[in-house]
Amino acid sequence: MQAVAYSNFRKDMKTYMKKVNEDSDAIIVTSKNIEDTVVVMSKKDYDSMQETMRILSNPYLMEKIRKGDEQFENSTFETHELFEVENDE
Incomplete structure (x- = not known):
């Protein structure tokens, strides 16, 4: 499972969304505040x-x-x- 910083995810959201759909692999989107970390699938x-x-x-x-x-x-x-x-x- 790949992890990406929120700012990078936001800049290239379309690419990351395409990647999770094509690869069937979730992405962890990290934030400075660990409680704001999410998983995109x-x-x-x-x-x-x-x-x-x-x-x-x-x-x-x-x-x-x-x-x-x-x-x-x-x-x-x-x-x-x-x-x-x-x-x-």
Whole structure:
């Protein structure tokens, strides 16, 4: 993760915004006051992180994931063909 001073970030904000979107790597924007330091990340990465946090905080979903992992590890799972949905409206 790259760190950049606020003044440099402000001067070249467009380039830094493009970089976080293209590289999928957040940037730390530092300030003289450490409490004003921020992290800049792409909206796509932010949305992904939020969804991960939602899943991790849901006991029902986590139990399903653990059960699936267990089944895979113990080879007690079943495979099936995927089916096509004609119209998903």
